[in-house]
Amino acid sequence: MVAYIRTMVVERKKWLDEASFQDGVALCQTIPGIITMQTAAYAGLRLRGMAGAGVCFLGFGLPAFFSMMILSVLYMRTYSLPTVVPAFHGLQAIIVALVAHATLSFGRTSLKKEKDVIIAVVAAVMFGIGLHPILVILLAALLGLMFYRRQTLPPMRVDSSGESRSLKPLLLLLLITIGGFIFLFVFQQKLFNLAALMARITLFAFGGGFGALPLMFHEVVKVNSWMDAQTFLNGIALGQITPGPIMLTATFVGYFLYGTLGGLIATLSIFLPSFFIIIGVVPYYDRLHNSLAFHKAMRGVLSSFVGLLLSVTVHFGLNIPWDLSRTLLVCAAFVALFLKVEIIWVVLVVLVGTVISVLVLS
Secondary structure (H helix, E strand, O other), X not given: OHHHHHHHHHHHOOOOOHHHHHXXXXXXXXXXXXXXXHHHHHHHHHHHHHHHHHHHHHHHHHHHHHHHHHHHHHHHHHOOOOXXXXXXHHHHHHHHHHHHHHHHHHHHHHOOOHHHHHHHHHHHHHHHOOOOHHHHHHHHHHHHHHHOOOOOOOOOOOOHHHHHOXXXXXXXXXXHHHHHHHHHHHHOHHHHHHHHHHHHHHHOOOOOHHHHHHHHHXXXXXXXXXXXXXXXXXXXXXXXXXXXXXXXXXXXXXXXXXXXHHHHHHHHHXXXXXXXXXXXXXXXXXXXXXXXXXXXHHHHHHHHHHXXXXXXXXXXXXXXXXXXXXXXXXXXXXXXXXXXXOHHHHHHHHHHHHHXXXXXXX
């Protein structure tokens, strides 16, 4: 999706030059939040200030949100039907392949030296024994500060024009958001817990949606027991079908728990912190970029997410009833992803194959 945003913004519309866009992508990969949403907001911010950022953020996210809500409604009404269950069994197998491929891809880009591998292995073990993911992230940042003594600063080409933009609209939106949280805390404690959880996940979601998945899985399935692992896998599968960020799984979780209002609150809570972070950080990115300690800590955090993704791959795999067909499906999906086939085509092939098999068997 980031590559597609680049094609639209840099090549077709020529709204930004290549250097400015690449700096924005680098920033979004460095800070916590949902990378694709933040990249869209960054492009709008550079082009039209706060209003542009808001329009791009909403324009990118709303179609996917509505799609996910519709799919969540359909899921709740049909997931137990005999003709629907096989489809989700196939999609669950694809999710294992998807997360395994993300682990490999993330590892190839993040683990460049032995110390990176050590942090990843330590994170995988700690996550496997049930240590809270946020503690793992903080420890990884500390290890990064200790390990990378010869870390050097990357080259910088950042446009600092964002510093001149007024932050008053951002502060107003932040106050409205805080007011909403206070309202939920006073009148709807369950919805407040959902909102607080999703916001907390985003604040520690270094590495984008795949970095947030281990956190959400841990909190939703293991800590709070709001749903079982297979249902959570189904939510990820629906997130892959929709043309949007994988963290639309939050919409599914919210709807599964508290209906339409829950889906809306979960979506706002998972995405709004990303907006606040990117808008708040852009004016000060030069200073952040020049902090050697920041780069050391972030390198440790990014290494730890390889371990987190590995642990999630194992957890997801243990929650699937394996047979020959699912094993072959996972292998085929993994090879397709490795060969850079778009995930939507892999998902569609499984869905079409499932429909054909159901029709033939019936």
